[in-house]
Amino acid sequence: MRHFLCCFEGGAMSAWIARAITSFVLLAIIGQPGIAENKRKILVVGNPGILASVSRKELAAIYLLRIAFWPNGQRIVPVNRGAANPLRIQFSQLILHEPPMALADYWNQMHFQGVNPPVIMDSNRAVVAFVRKVPGAIGYVSATTPTDGVKVLRRLP
């Protein structure tokens, strides 16, 4: 340690320490995938036959399978992404406030009780295609996804 310190003197050493700390903090921030992904915009999209907008509370109730019908009587068909998908992780934390693994357990329990869990789609385009085709369907996609033929119900975060 003494050998290392011997090469710096006064203000030069302080500046080096400040640069090192700044670099470390910046690297830590950039290296955090969660923080980077939280900046991703999400579009909540629905079949054109349903509501014009949906609140966060309604979204949570829909994905926790606590409401089954739209006001027009159409059955709600929520669409999800795969368990490890970053968009699903972000959506789960933003709207459902639970980690995806815990929610997967919850949906399995609901399925055992006769309630269909959200349908899983493998890509943003697949979500849009499904929502466009299936009456009552609702899903979420990244903001850069073309949304032709579906209704944008909400922008997150």
Add this chain to the structure above:
Amino acid sequence: MGEHECGDRNGSCGGAGARRAAVLWLWLLAQALGIAPAVAASYRLGAGENIGDFNLAGYSNLVFSAPRGGPNELTLEGFSLFLFGHVSRYVNPFLEVESEGVSLAPNTHSGKIVVERLYNDFDLNSSTTLRIGKMLTPVGDWNLVHAAPLVWTVTRPLTTYYSFPVFVTSASLNFQSFSNTRWDAQFYTQPGNDVFAAGGDYEPRQYSRVAGFNVRYGRDPLNHIGLSVQTADIQQSGGASQILGSVYSEFTTGTVMWEFQANFTDIQGGALIRAHNHEEGGFLQAVYPLTDQWFVVGQGEVYQTQEYVASARRWAVEAVYRPRPAISWKLEYLDAQGPPVGDPGGVYAAFSVLF
């Protein structure tokens, strides 16, 4: 005829049943390991297969048991298929058929097929459902989600089944809120006997004239508390009736998931002699995640039954590996002291798949 028994008397269907069960189990194992051919592009393990308005799903539970002082055994403890549909607001049928206790040892004959659930849901409005038929009794959490891949231990606590009917054939009115408060409530009544009564592993008694309610409040899917109250007549007791109260909860503290249930049952009347006029007890379970896929489970229970003077005292430790939420490998050590009720102490291992 709710049950087809393959007993020792004819000896003709146990071997074939065991072979079929073994084939099915091997297919499930291959599915779990990802080496079986896909049955459909849309199929995902744990979500069942959608067939029009219907969903066909099920679960399997292969158990190796080495009870203290008893023979080791490999059994297909449960192989269940359930089919449900959402055809319209008033047509939402549900059927579950289960094969229980099929021994996979050569030249053994066991197992039975049981209709566990058969009902229809009438969605009266967005928060109210009328359910008519045979259903799981809403007492505590465990009974409603008792499928092996969905619970943490191989053996089942006495608290979750011993003092009440696990099934009722009834009309049930179910309420569910979704606003600022997350309340669920069920009110149900079974005027006569349970249909398709099977006398399964977790049905030590049969009941009639059952009525009860269950209310549950949840902050979120992982934290809730509930209360169940039920009255029933016990069929094999010479006219005894009982009233049960049960409180239960699931909650998290940090990363530890807790589950708890406590019952008190008051028994009155009846011609048979019993050690107590009440049954009471409870269990507490803690699940600690080591990683996303590995868990350590600890469970303790004390239960006083009406038949025995002494209480049953049980504790279990378990290692659980869940590579996916629908697949569960478990290794359990159970210590059981007191009267011979419930699963005996020993070592248990299980492989369970929700498919």
